[in-house]
Each structure stands twice: as structure tokens, then as C-alpha cells.
Amino acid sequence: MTAFNDLRYALRQLLRRPGFLAAVVLTLALGIGANAAIFSMINGLMLKPLPYPQGERLVAVYNTYPLMGLPNAGVSIPDYLDRRDRAEAFEATAMYTWNGMNLTGQGRPERLLALRATPSLFEVLSVPPAMGRTPGPEHAEPGNDRVAVLSHGLWQQLFGGREDVLGRRLQLNGQSYEVIGVMPAGFVFPNQDVRLWIPFAFTPEQMSDQERGTEYSNMIARLRPGASVEQAQSQVDRIHEINREAAPAEVAEFWTNSGFGGRVVDYRSELIGELRGPLMLLQIAVALVLLIACANVANLMLARVNSRQRELAVRSALGAGRKRIVRQLLVESLLLALCGAIGGLAVAHFGLELLLWAGLGSSNALFEIDLDTTVLLFALAVALLTGLLFGVAPALAAARASTSEVLKEGGRGAGGSRSSQRVRSALVIAQVAVAATLLIGAGLLIRSFLAVQSESPGFTQEGLLTARLSLPDDPYGDPATARNLRRALIERIGALPGVEHVGVTSALPFSGNSSQASYSIEGYEPPPGESQPHGSIRLVDGGFFRAMQISVLEGRVFEESDDPEVPLAVVDELLAQRYFPDGTAIGQRIGLSTEQGQRWFTIIGVVAPVRHGGLDEQPSKETYYLPFGTRAVSSPSLVLRSSLAPSALVDPLRAAIHEIDPNLPLTRIQAMEELIDVSLQTRRAPMLLLVVFAGVALVLSAVGIYGVLAYSVSQRTGELGVRMALGAQIGDVLRLVLRQGGRLVAIGLAIGITLALLLSGLIAAQLHGVSRFDPAVMGLVVVFLGAVALIACLLPAWRASRVDPIEALRQE
Structure with a gap:
């Protein structure tokens, strides 16, 4: 009953000051809401279980060549079989590879992303189909693999959700596949772009040792109960040691020089990738914003408690003990915090939309990011902690007040005690310090x-x-037919109005696709302990260099008149400088291993390096270009250079492709500027959000400085009146107040810069081309924050200078 009375009294007191209530709730809502929004992303990406039974037991397994700068590579079929059969830590394993397939016979041709996976995939994931069955061991035999399992969405799209879908036939890449199952709604693997799953059947040739190094597939495994990632890694390492001992000398030497092995990693960690760092950085940032909010509210509470000293003194005189006073004020603080949490959930809802819009978060539908029960409990816990943080200092200040002194003075001046002033000053210093830290990080x-x-x-x-x-x-599997198609495409697209150059490539920069391979250089032997040359490989035509406007530094690039039977190559400057530092690369030969043996390509040109993965990458791995058609490319990319806006070419391009072959799907039509812009999202989003949080912190700090100085001026009205009556000038009073505010700001800035230097390591991985100790940023923050603080100080100072000595003395 006593607690209920305290709650009712607290509510009545807060409603008597609606302005105070609104200011506190809004401030807390911003702080709690920002924390809840960031935590909802951390919860969705890192804490929620994956949508597979016991998903924490899933691991990704890679081949790795650390000494060649290739930490994650695909897995060859022989390596997969070794791990499947000999690593006891794995309960089940699966191998899969992406497979784009053209769907025909269902109206307009459509490109579907399929996953060619061993039938064991669904055992690894432990997810049964909603209808029918998944592929079994019998479908792992070549010739018996023409079956498909559909996603729920594709089933709805193609068959309208009809239950007689089982046994129906689909024409995929010109071949007939039988539908044997449909996965449940919401099932995703590896991401929502995959629309169907087909068996991966190994041929005897693929399972032979000659296929080691053919690494175009991925591997996933489920650990046995009780097994750890470390145990699995140890077993994989042991398998590679045994294989190395049994391998031919030249193969064993290559494995040793490249550091070849296997890498076992938690599957969730691979899915999250580079998002972990920015999310943790932002969670720290919003926690600091909440601390500023708490400091601001604590100052407001102190001012309010001081204005209520007479009331509290009367209650104490009537028998209320100090514990009761403290409890009453803490109840008011917790009630305010609870109201702030309710408002914070609304802020979190819009904040989460902002985070997703800014591109921070995974586009993989495996992760469910929302304001669920866990986030609500987190917001409640933050609110309770917040209520205690900003409520303790005012409550203790009220408890320490002398009842007799307050009643004797009638409440006048009771709030101006030195201890209360020191607390308020310390809170302002903390606000400035945290704001400076966030501003430096944002800068x-x-x-x-x-x-x-x-x-x-x-x-x-x-x-x-x-x-x-x-x-x-079929029908473009033949090299000559594919070459004729490319020429027809170049001729037809090149005739479109506004098109200046057209090119074709096997892997487009900033598209997320890449290909790397080892090669040889004629007459070059790697020094002992070093691996053979390894670089990025691109299959392109001459139009690619002209359309991209890649600088030709030496020699020439491919021409249509080149004899397709004469193997030619173009290399980038990195390769030329690395292996031909004292001469020219032109005329030298590089070799690639093929089924027919080593094939040598004569270098005819050197071009400038190209950033392929991101603008922030420092090109360190060389690239060599071979003529398009040297190898089969199932999904080539077109590049068009135009004097028109890229968007104006989309429809003409589709029409041109349709004229050449109506069954050729055209996908991922984007301007290159869009691709580059998307690649910057993981940098842009943390920057924008930290700028927003730093701005909020700056405003709250300015409000805090103003509030403390304004309150100080109101408490010192009599003193200022006496000073002016004794001859103090307006400038003297201005300097007095500004000196007080300036001292607080200076101390806060010094602490903030020190704190920023200590915490700068948290954002070091996010920085490019700038030192985390950049003096320009710190100097600018000092000037900017100092200017904002000066503005916050001026109004109280001006009010102080306008004090009428007669009125001030009369009030005394």
C-alpha cells in the first residue's frame, strides 16, 4: 500500500509540471529509443537462433591459402570427401554451388538462382519439406539428378499453390526436371535469392585427386553434439597433414609454400561478416548518448528538488524519514524512466527503419530484425537503470538537506549549496566530454x-x-557459337543511340563476383619457400577496356581482328612491376594449367590496376586478362559506355537482347555508380548514424550547459545585484558567468579528447586515409563544440547582466 501511495503521489507531482515532464520524457525517449534500435539489430543478427534446429552447431568450411593472401577459398570435391569421411567432429556435411538457370516454357523466360547441393544438405540443416520429399542418396548419381525442390515463393508463383505440383516438369537450361518437393514458407538457404534446389551429383573424374584445386563450391557442416569448432579445425588440419605426406613432391611443395589448409568457422559469423564491428561501435555510441541524457535529466531533477526543498523539509518535519524521502524521489525517477521507455519504443521503431534504410543490417532473410520481446525487456532494463542513474544524485541531495535551515530560510537559496552546484557542474563536464568523444569519432x-x-x-x-x-x-555450350553470340550482341547493342562502346567481362568490378587462379611465368621460378604466382583472372574483350576507360600504360588491348587461336593476355601494372621490374612485360608469356596441359599466353599490353571489391581496398593482388571465350562463362556481364543517362538505355537494351534471342534473360541492370554506391553502404551507414548521435549529444550538452548556468544565475541574483550596486559593470558580470561556463567546457573538452584518444582503437578498422589521432578533426571539434557552448553560455550571461540591483536587493 505504501508503494502504491508513493506511485500515486509521484504521478500527481509530475502532472503538476507538464513542461518538466515533457522535457524529461523526450530526452529519455531519444536515449532509450536509440539504444533499443541498435540492440534490435544486434539481437536479430547475433543473439537470435538461426532458423534451423540447433543452428549454433552449423559451421562453414573453406580451403585457405594464407601465404597467397587468400584466407577463404572454395572447396574442391576431393577435399570435401576427405572431410566428410574422416572428420569425426562433423555429424553431417554438405557441398553446394550456385547455379543460375533459365526457366522456359512458363511464359516469359526467367532467370532463377538455383543451388546445386549434395542431397545431404537438408540433413545438415534439419529442415523437412512442406510437401513431397528432398533429394535422397539415389539422386547423387549422375544421370539421376534431374529433380528439383522448390521454394515456397516459386511454388506459389509458378503453380499458384496447387498441391498437384509433385511430379510436374520444369524446363531449366533446356532440360527437364521433375518437381519432388516444396520447402516451407520462410525457409531460406543460403539467402532468399535462391528459388530452388537441385542435386549435386559427382562424377568419378570430379572425385579424383586431379580435381584438387578446382574450388568453385562451398561446404557447410553440422557439428556432433559436444563437438567444438576448435576440435573440427584440429581434425581438418590433421587430414591435410596426412594428405600432404602422401601427395606428389611438387603438390606438397605448393601446399607448403601457399600455407594450404582448411578453415572451420562458425556459420553465423560468416553470415554477419563485417557488420559486427559497426554495430558494436554504434551500440557504444548510443550508450554514451544515453549517459548524456541521464546527466541532463539529473540536472533537471536537481533543480526541481531544490525548488521543492521547503515541501520536502515540511514532510520531514512531520515525520517522514530520509529513507522515505529518497524512496519517494526514486519512485518519481523510475516513473519518468518508464514513460521515457514507452516513448523510446516509438523512437526505436522509426530508428530501426532508419537503420535499415541506411543500409546497416543484413539483407539475408535468415535474420529477423524487429522489436520483439527481447528488445522490449532490454528497453525496460535500460529504463530502470536509467531511472536509478539520474535519480540517485537528486535523491541523496534532498536527503542531505538540513530541515531546520530550509525552514528557517523559507526555501530561499536552499538550492544553492556548494555540493549541489558541484554535482551539477560535474554532470555538465561529463556531458561535454561524451559529446566531444562522439564528435571526434563522427569527424x-x-x-x-x-x-x-x-x-x-x-x-x-x-x-x-x-x-x-x-x-x-544448350545451345551456347560450343565456344564458336558463344563467340558468334558475343559478336552479334556487340554489333546490335553498339548500334543503339547514344552507345559509344560495348564490352563483355566474366566478372564485373563491385558486383561481388571474382575469380582467382594460379599461373606461371615463362622462365620464372619462385624462390624457395614462396608459392607460384596467383592473381585475379578476368575474361574480357577489347571493348571492355574501352567502355570502362581503363588506362593502357603499355602495348595494346584485345582487338576483334585478333586470331582466336593465338593465346594473348593483358596484365595490370601490379603484375608487370612485381615480375618484370627491370624490363617490359610486353612479349613475355604467362601459363595456365588446362586439361590439355600448360597453355601459354603472350602479354600484349599493360593496363592500370582496377579496384574490384571496394574503393577502400588497396590493390595488392595482380590481375591478368584473357580473351573472352578462352573459357566458358555462363553469366557474362555487359558494360555500355553512353553519352545518355544509363537509365535511358535499359528498355532499348532489353529489346536488343530479345531480338537476338528471346530466351536470354537479362538481369542485374544497374549503373556502375549504383554498384559503387552500394559498396559504400557499410561505411556510409555507421558514419551517418554516428553523426546523428553526435548531433543529439551536442544539443543535449548545450541544453545542459544553458540549464546549469541559467539556474546558477537565478540562484545568484542577489549576489549579482550587490556586485552591480558596488560598481560592477555589465562586462564584469558577463565575464563572471562566461568564465564559469568556460571552465566547465574546457575541463569537459580535455576529458573528452583524452577519452577519444583512448577509445579511437574501436573505429580504427573503419578508417581509411586518415589517422585515428588526426589533429585537424580534434581541433575542429574543439572549435565547434566551444562555439556551441559559448552560445549556450551567452543567454544566461546576458540575463545576468540585465539584473536590476534595486530589484535584486529588494528580493534579498
Whole structure:
């Protein structure tokens, strides 16, 4: 009953001051809401179980070549079989590879992303189908693998959800596949872009040792109960040691020089990737914003408690003990915090939308990011902690007040005790320090982002339109037929109005696709202990270099007149400088291993390096270009250089492709500037959000400085009146108040800079082209925050200078 009375009294007291109530609730809502929004992303990405039974037991397994700068590589079929059969830590394993397939016979041709996976995939994931069955061991035999399992969405799209879908036939890449199952709604693997699953059947040749090094697939495994990632890693390492001992000398030497082995990692960690760092950084940032909010509210509460000293003294005189007074004030604080949490959930809802809009978060539908029960409990816990943080100091200040002194003075001046003033000053210093820390972090990220944006990708991005073609094995499996198709495409697209150059490539920069391979250099032997050359490989035509406007530094690039039977190559400057530092690369030969043996390509040109993955990457791995058609490419990319806006070419491009072959799907039509912009999202989002949080912290700090000085002026009205009556000038009073505010700001800035230096390591991984100790950023923050603080100090100072000595003395 006593608690209920305290709650009712607290509510009545708060409603008597609606302005105070609104200011506190709004301040807390911003702090709690920002924390809840960031935590909802951390919860969805890192804490919620994966949508697979006991998903914490799933691991990804890679081949790795650390000494060649390749930490994660695909897995060859022999390596997969070794791990499947000999690693006891794995309960089940599966191998899969992406497979784009053209769907025909269902109206307009459509490109579907399929996953070619061993039938054991669904055992690893432990998810049964909603209808029918998944592939069994019998479908792992070549010739018996023409079956498909549909996603729930594709089932709805193609068959309208009809239950007689089982046994129906689909034409995929010109071949007939039987539908044997449909997965449940919401099932995703590896991401929502995969629309169907087909068996991966190994041929005897693929399972032989000659296929080691053919690494175009991925591996996933389920650990046995009680097994750890470390145990699995140890067993995989042991398998590779045994294989190395049994391998031919030249193979064993290559494995040793490249550091070849296997890498076992938690599957969730691989899915999250580089998001972990920015999310943790932002969670720290919003926690600091909440601390500023608490400091601001604590100052407001102190002022309010001081204004209620007479009331509290009367209650104490009538028998209320200090514990009762403290409890009453803490109940008011917790009630305010609870109201702030309710408002914070609304802020969190819009904040979460802002986070997703800014591109911070995974696009993989595996992760469910929302304001669920866990987030609500987190917001409640933060609210309770917040209520205690900003409520303790005012409650203790009220408890320490002398009842007799307050009643004797009638409440006048009771709030001006030195202890209360010191507490308020300390809170302002803390606000300034935290704001300075956040502003320095935001400034560093801004400078870093601008530095990244100013980097050249190695080509001219403006005026480029890109698109991906999907070539089925039939009828374009023959090299000559594919070559004729490319020429027809170049001729037809090149005739479109506004098109200046057209090119084709096997892997487009900033698309997320890449290919790397080892090669040989004629007459070059790697020094002992070093691996053979390894670089990025691109299959392109001459139009690619012209459309991209990649600088030709020496020699020439491919021409249509080149004899397709004469193997030619173009290399980038990194390769030329690394292996031909004292001469020219032109005329030298590089070799690639093929089924027919070593094939040698004569270098005819050297071009500038191209950033392929991101503007922030420092090109360190060489690239060599071979003529398009040297190898089969199932999904080539087109690049169009145009004087028109790229968007104006989309419909004409589709029409041109349709004229050549109505069954050729055209996908991923994007301007190159869009691709580069998407690649910057993981840098842009943390920067923008930290700028927003730093701005909120700055405003709250300015409000805190103003509030403390304004309250101080109101408490010192009599003193200021006496000073002016004794001859003090307006400038003297201004300097007095500004000196008080300036001292607090200076101390806060010094602490803030020190704190920023200590915490700068948290954002070091996010920086590019700027030191985390950048003096320009710190100097600018000092000037900017000092200017804002000066503005916050001026109004109280001006009010102090306008004090009428007669009125002030009369009040005394």
C-alpha cells in the first residue's frame, strides 16, 4: 500500500509540471529509443537462433591459402570427401554451388538462382519439406539428378499453390526436371535469392585427386553434439597433414609454400561478416548518448528538488524519514524512466527503419530484425537503470538537506549549496566530454568516408550501364557459337543511340563476383619457400577496356581482328612491376594449367590496376586478362559506355537482347555508380548514424550547459545585484558567468579528447586515409563544440547582466 501511495503521489507531482515532464520524457525517449534500435539489430543478427534446429552447431568450411593472401577459398570435391569421411567432429556435411538457370516454357523466360547441393544438405540443416520429399542418396548419381525442390515463393508463383505440383516438369537450361518437393514458407538457404534446389551429383573424374584445386563450391557442416569448432579445425588440419605426406613432391611443395589448409568457422559469423564491428561501435555510441541524457535529466531533477526543498523539509518535519524521502524521489525517477521507455519504443521503431534504410543490417532473410520481446525487456532494463542513474544524485541531495535551515530560510537559496552546484557542474563536464568523444569519432568517420569517395576505381564510372546475361549450356555450350553470340550482341547493342562502346567481362568490378587462379611465368621460378604466382583472372574483350576507360600504360588491348587461336593476355601494372621490374612485360608469356596441359599466353599490353571489391581496398593482388571465350562463362556481364543517362538505355537494351534471342534473360541492370554506391553502404551507414548521435549529444550538452548556468544565475541574483550596486559593470558580470561556463567546457573538452584518444582503437578498422589521432578533426571539434557552448553560455550571461540591483536587493 505504501508503494502504491508513493506511485500515486509521484504521478500527481509530475502532472503538476507538464513542461518538466515533457522535457524529461523526450530526452529519455531519444536515449532509450536509440539504444533499443541498435540492440534490435544486434539481437536479430547475433543473439537470435538461426532458423534451423540447433543452428549454433552449423559451421562453414573453406580451403585457405594464407601465404597467397587468400584466407577463404572454395572447396574442391576431393577435399570435401576427405572431410566428410574422416572428420569425426562433423555429424553431417554438405557441398553446394550456385547455379543460375533459365526457366522456359512458363511464359516469359526467367532467370532463377538455383543451388546445386549434395542431397545431404537438408540433413545438415534439419529442415523437412512442406510437401513431397528432398533429394535422397539415389539422386547423387549422375544421370539421376534431374529433380528439383522448390521454394515456397516459386511454388506459389509458378503453380499458384496447387498441391498437384509433385511430379510436374520444369524446363531449366533446356532440360527437364521433375518437381519432388516444396520447402516451407520462410525457409531460406543460403539467402532468399535462391528459388530452388537441385542435386549435386559427382562424377568419378570430379572425385579424383586431379580435381584438387578446382574450388568453385562451398561446404557447410553440422557439428556432433559436444563437438567444438576448435576440435573440427584440429581434425581438418590433421587430414591435410596426412594428405600432404602422401601427395606428389611438387603438390606438397605448393601446399607448403601457399600455407594450404582448411578453415572451420562458425556459420553465423560468416553470415554477419563485417557488420559486427559497426554495430558494436554504434551500440557504444548510443550508450554514451544515453549517459548524456541521464546527466541532463539529473540536472533537471536537481533543480526541481531544490525548488521543492521547503515541501520536502515540511514532510520531514512531520515525520517522514530520509529513507522515505529518497524512496519517494526514486519512485518519481523510475516513473519518468518508464514513460521515457514507452516513448523510446516509438523512437526505436522509426530508428530501426532508419537503420535499415541506411543500409546497416543484413539483407539475408535468415535474420529477423524487429522489436520483439527481447528488445522490449532490454528497453525496460535500460529504463530502470536509467531511472536509478539520474535519480540517485537528486535523491541523496534532498536527503542531505538540513530541515531546520530550509525552514528557517523559507526555501530561499536552499538550492544553492556548494555540493549541489558541484554535482551539477560535474554532470555538465561529463556531458561535454561524451559529446566531444562522439564528435571526434563522427569527424574521423566523415574524413575517412570522403577519403574513400575520392579514391579512383581505376576506370571512369560515370556514364556506365552494366547488365548480366545468362547463357544456358544448350545451345551456347560450343565456344564458336558463344563467340558468334558475343559478336552479334556487340554489333546490335553498339548500334543503339547514344552507345559509344560495348564490352563483355566474366566478372564485373563491385558486383561481388571474382575469380582467382594460379599461373606461371615463362622462365620464372619462385624462390624457395614462396608459392607460384596467383592473381585475379578476368575474361574480357577489347571493348571492355574501352567502355570502362581503363588506362593502357603499355602495348595494346584485345582487338576483334585478333586470331582466336593465338593465346594473348593483358596484365595490370601490379603484375608487370612485381615480375618484370627491370624490363617490359610486353612479349613475355604467362601459363595456365588446362586439361590439355600448360597453355601459354603472350602479354600484349599493360593496363592500370582496377579496384574490384571496394574503393577502400588497396590493390595488392595482380590481375591478368584473357580473351573472352578462352573459357566458358555462363553469366557474362555487359558494360555500355553512353553519352545518355544509363537509365535511358535499359528498355532499348532489353529489346536488343530479345531480338537476338528471346530466351536470354537479362538481369542485374544497374549503373556502375549504383554498384559503387552500394559498396559504400557499410561505411556510409555507421558514419551517418554516428553523426546523428553526435548531433543529439551536442544539443543535449548545450541544453545542459544553458540549464546549469541559467539556474546558477537565478540562484545568484542577489549576489549579482550587490556586485552591480558596488560598481560592477555589465562586462564584469558577463565575464563572471562566461568564465564559469568556460571552465566547465574546457575541463569537459580535455576529458573528452583524452577519452577519444583512448577509445579511437574501436573505429580504427573503419578508417581509411586518415589517422585515428588526426589533429585537424580534434581541433575542429574543439572549435565547434566551444562555439556551441559559448552560445549556450551567452543567454544566461546576458540575463545576468540585465539584473536590476534595486530589484535584486529588494528580493534579498
